[in-house]
Amino acid sequence: MLPAALTERAAQVLRHAEDRRERIATAESCTGGLVAAALTAIAGSSSVMDRGFVTYSNEAKTEMLGVPPQLIASCGAVSREVALAMAEGALAHSRADAAVAVTGIAGPGGGSADKPVGLVHFALARRGEATRHAEHRFEGDRDGIRLQAALTALGLFLPPQPT
Structure with a gap:
């Protein structure tokens, strides 16, 4: 059962x-498919959801998404x-119009002074727009x-909310 907020x-x-x-x-790394799972848990999501890539390893990022190993x-x-x-x-590897990516350090180990546990980078790519x-x-803990x-x-898929 996924959390209601998700x-x-x-x-x-x-x-x-x-x-x-x-x-x-x-395209998920540290979330391990949680984003795709939340989307596909909803009936009718197939009208919008094209695919999800779980690219936990560096090799998967390269093989499935074309991320250069040198990068x-x-x-x-x-x-x-x-x-x-x-x-x-x-x-590039889907029929989607928009794609979100997540890569980070969920912990409890794996962090460093430069890249501590809890650091997460996100990107949103839309066809015809700058990423x-x-x-x-x-x-928090790993689950949090x-x-x-x-x-x-x-x-990131949603329009910015006024502050």
């Missing part, structure tokens, strides 16, 4: 994509550059970080 956000994304007549894709080697898998390449790769990037540092990352990734 299901509600996914339903908003599906309605928004349907209104725009958009098909969407996901991963030079910037690290958890980086702005790799998030952008993942989102753009998801578009957008966002970086967040989340607090993954949930916050999934909510944030879904939110």
Whole structure:
């Protein structure tokens, strides 16, 4: 059972994509398919959801999304550059109009001074538009970080909310 907040956000994304007549894709690393799971848990999502890529390993990012191995080697898998390449790769390897990418460190291990646990990079690619990037540092345990990352990734599909 997915948390209600995640299901509600996914339903908003599906309605928004349907209104725009958009098909969407996901490219996920640290969330391990949680974003795609939230979207596909909703009946009728097949009218909007094209596909989800779970690219947990560096090899998967390269093989499935076309992320250059040199980019991963030079910037690290958890980086702005790799998030952008993942989102753009998801578009290139799908029939989607928009794709979101997530790469980060959910913990409890794997962090460093430069890239601490909770650091997550996101990207949203839309056909005909510049790819957008966002970086967040989340607090909490592994499940909490993954949930916050999934909510944030879904939110990128939506128009910015007035502050």
